[in-house]
Amino acid sequence: QKEVEQDPGPLSVPEGAIVSLNCTYSNSAFQYFMWYRQYSRKGPELLMYTYSSGNKEDGRFTAQVDKSSKYISLFIRDSQPSDSATYLCAMSAPLGNNRLAFGKGNQVVVIP
Amino acid sequence: DAGVIQSPRHEVTEMGQEVTLRCKPISGHDYLFWYRQTMMRGLELLIYFNNNVPIDDSGMPEDRFSAKMPNASFSTLKIQPSEPRDSAVYFCASSLETGRDTEAFFGQGTRLTVV
Numbered sequence: 001q002k003e004v005e006q007d008p009g010p011l012s013v014p015e016g017a018i019v020s021l022n023c024t025y026s027n028s029a030f031q032y033f034m035w036y037r038q039y040s041r042k043g044p045e046l047l048m049y050t051y052s053s054g055n056k057e058d059g060r061f062t063a064q065v066d067k068s069s070k071y072i073s074l075f076i077r078d079s080q081p082s083d084s085a086t087y088l089c090a091m092s093a094p095l096g097n098n099r100l101a102f103g104k105g106n107q108v109v110v111i112p
Numbered sequence: 113d114a115g116v117i118q119s120p121r122h123e124v125t126e127m128g129q130e131v132t133l134r135c136k137p138i139s140g141h142d143y144l145f146w147y148r149q150t151m152m153r154g155l156e157l158l159i160y161f162n163n164n165v166p167i168d169d170s171g172m173p174e175d176r177f178s179a180k181m182p183n184a185s186f187s188t189l190k191i192q193p194s195e196p197r198d199s200a201v202y203f204c205a206s207s208l209e210t211g212r213d214t215e216a217f218f219g220q221g222t223r224l225t226v227v
Contacts, residue, residue: 006154008154034215041220041221041223042220042221043116043203043205043218043219043220043221044155044203044218045218046215046216049215088154088155090216098142098143098160098162098207098209098216099145099157099160099168100145100157100216102154102155102157103154104153104154104155105154105155
């Protein structure tokens with residue numbers, strides 16, 4: 001079993017829709033949970049960061065972590081064409097040598 | 113700071129040739145990571161360094177791959193001999209030792225095609 005599972009299927013939504021992405025993980029030592037956004041032909045960039053369980057909101061983006069279920073989610077409200085990108089979940093453990101475990105990523109296309 | 117700088121951006125080479133990818137991390141960062149990204153396997157960690165010392169190279173696919181970090185501002189990933197299945201985008205990333213959050217800053221990647 002991989003440490004981080006993210007169903008890599010592409011997602012096409014109309015502009016204004018809510019986008020919902022999620023990952024599951026197996027390593028209970030993970031404490032730091034991140035979402036990276038990767039535009040075409042670019043490197044991933046950090047979008048959201050959450051420590052332990054709970055919700056975090058940043059504008060149209062909400063990240064949720066449920067440690068009891070080992071499940072994290074990213075929601076994008078009022079999606080825009082500029083949100084079209086690949087979204088990768090990532091996580092790490094304390095004293096883990098800064099090593100990040102990444103999901104495979106979801107390609108999101110927001111259609112105007 | 114200009115961010116993580118990788119070169120070349122694109123590389124096309126023939127099977128059997130040696131390929132060298134280069135990376136300049138963000139100044140002051142303690143960690144440097146080499147990743148490979150493909151559609152099938154996603155983003156895979158190949159090797160990472162802490163203060164120029166290789167910590168974990170278990171992700172390196174085979175002996176044809178090697179990585180060095182001779183100083184804090186430069187690292188190379190070498191493939192010798194290259195094979196078509198090595199075709200992928202290779203990313204270098206660096207991060208700061210904080211003991212907590214671990215934001216990694218990625219370069220633009222090197223798109224390698226082995227024909």
